[in-house]
Amino acid sequence: MQVEGLLMxxxxxxxxxxxxxxxxGLEHTDPSLFTVLAQDGVGGLQVRLRDGRWAxxxxxxxxxxxxxxxxxxxxxxxxxxxxxxxxxxxxxxxSCEDARVSIALFFNPAKRQESDLFGPLPELxxxxxxxxxxxxxxxxxxxxxxxxxxGTKSIDQFRIAHE
Ligand SMILES: O=C(O)CCC(=O)C(=O)O
Ligand SMILES: [Fe+2]
Numbered sequence: 481m482q483v484e485g486l487l488m489x490x491x492x493x494x495x496x497x498x499x500x501x502x503x504x505g506l507e508h509t510d511p512s513l514f515t516v517l518a519q520d521g522v523g524g525l526q527v528r529l530r531d532g533r534w535a536x537x538x539x540x541x542x543x544x545x546x547x548x549x550x551x552x553x554x555x556x557x558x559x560x561x562x563x564x565x566x567x568x569x570x571x572x573x574x575s576c577e578d579a580r581v582s583i584a585l586f587f588n589p590a591k592r593q594e595s596d597l598f599g600p601l602p603e604l605x606x607x608x609x610x611x612x613x614x615x616x617x618x619x620x621x622x623x624x625x626x627x628x629x630x631g632t633k634s635i636d637q638f639r640i641a642h643e
Pocket of ligand 2: 510569
């Protein structure tokens with residue numbers, strides 16, 4: 481389903497007799513502004529910590545998870561000054577018996593013309609805050625993801641090198 485930038489993805493992860501030998505969902509960051517995720521009680525979602533280790537995100541009944549996506553990280557220098565990140569996440573299979581279901585709602589920019597540029601919002605680039613990313617179009621961003629993968633490397637292509 482896609483409605484002006486809103487995209488819903490429903491995931492079904494079948495149970496597996498040998499969970500340790502399969503991948504549920506490969507590691508990636510979301511290309512959205514932000515994502516709202518509902519997961520059932522089976523578990524399996526993991527996020528990568530700053531030290532590189534993977535940590536479980538245990539399901540909380542009734543809770544929705546909000547993930548910062550790559551576009552918001554770039555757009556708002558307030559939250560991208562290495563304080564908040566578009567976190568890398570993946571799904572591992574936890575159960576031999578239970579299938580897992582999750583629903584992700586991606587809030588994407590609706591504007592996708594070549595004239596629509598996504599860079600740090602000028603009003604948020606306050607004094608002393610360096611611009612970390614150059615502006616890009618969504619076409620550029622998505623082709624960078626195809627070329628460099630769905631991890632953090634694709635957004636790094638737009639990073640401005642500061643001495
Ligand atoms: O199934 C999940 O919990 C995660 C799904 C996900 O990361 C995604 O759709 O981008
Ligand atoms: Fe994701």
